[in-house]
Amino acid sequence: MIKVVIIGGGNVAYHLTSCLLKNKHIELIQVFNRSLDKIQYLKNKTLITNNLSELKEADIYIISVSDDAISKLSSSLNLQNKLVVHTSGSVAMNELQSKSRKGVFYLLQTFSKEKKIDFNTIPICIEAETDKDLKLLKTLAKSISKNIYHINSEQRKGIHVGAVFVNNFVNHLYHIGYEICKENKVPFEILHPLIQETASKIVELTPFEAQTGPAKRNDTKTIQKHIAMLPKNQQEIYTLLTKSISKTYE
């Protein structure tokens, strides 16, 4: 049974903790967080601490803190011959400063505390310095999800930018759709089926094939009508994305 310690209490750590507690192949032996308050809810389920020198013996230490804090936190760890990994999309493996073995365990998903998540399909991007550690991370990953990828630090940085486009930016366009519905006194739910279909379409077609609408068919009349209806901030976004779609289909 793989013994794991989780270091951190943010959204990723929260969901990963909850996932590992239910996992019969993993023993989550401890969770660390600077503020004990935030992990107090775990006290009857596993050990908790806010003191790095109190970390218990484990096979893998998973650092799941903000990108900026990874380097400093890892340098404070006094763990010899242990595997220490972080869960960040944009931080290279060698930014870990621990004297121990290094690796990455990046969960390619969006996590909000309020939204339950099915780990089974989450792509887990793993990286390690040695084949042996890669194998260990693979065993851990396989006990959680069926989508495991061996990804190096450069590729991971690329994927992370891609994730910003298809998640953060997409969600912001949903937000604009929400605002437009409010403006027109129509419930946002009216756009839900379109949003779901847009997402499910690209499982069967490439996004290039799936595209429709005025920008693709260069329907300048409709485009002009739309732009005239929008406030300035939305006009800028509409114009830039329309231009970019047009170029794609030139």
Add this chain to the structure above:
Amino acid sequence: MIKVVIIGGGNVAYHLTSCLLKNKHIELIQVFNRSLDKIQYLKNKTLITNNLSELKEADIYIISVSDDAISKLSSSLNLQNKLVVHTSGSVAMNELQSKSRKGVFYLLQTFSKEKKIDFNTIPICIEAETDKDLKLLKTLAKSISKNIYHINSEQRKGIHVGAVFVNNFVNHLYHIGYEICKENKVPFEILHPLIQETASKIVELTPFEAQTGPAKRNDTKTIQKHIAMLPKNQQEIYTLLTKSISKTYE
């Protein structure tokens, strides 16, 4: 039984035709298209014609052609005391030039010929000049979908712009994600679960609540790293959307 004639052979007409042919409450008595070739596949299922003067008697005539063609086509119709509707999101009801009764039957969904679609959840936005015609359109709509909305022309134009943001623009961001994956020699499938989760998240949370990522938390270090990695076209989009997200959470 409501008798329907469909005028047009594009993506919407294609899917609507196929839906109505299977519908036991509707009699699809004829399909018109300028080019007979495009609707030849229907010849054993319903009447087909490329001559507007040959249109058969029906209760509802559904014009499903490009926005630009609606006005002219409707003016060529010689149908007295019949209900003529179009299926466009951005054309007002009174742009119909037929001498007959007018209405709108807007299917708020993205249609590609290659992708099957479940009509049952498609929001259908209906509009008519009289309560009687609205009732008739409601009966037709209810036989197809459970999501019926009574929407006026102004609201519909707004919704259509919203649809461009959450569909066309979102799909273009998927396309950029696809390009980034290709660039990094990673299969695009790695982003699929994130794309699906991003879409399903906003059924439970508002997009405002669902947002995560560097732009929201004003993580300028990550933002700068990302921008440095991108080609110019993607840089512009990244910068503008990041600015817009930041403003939303100021």
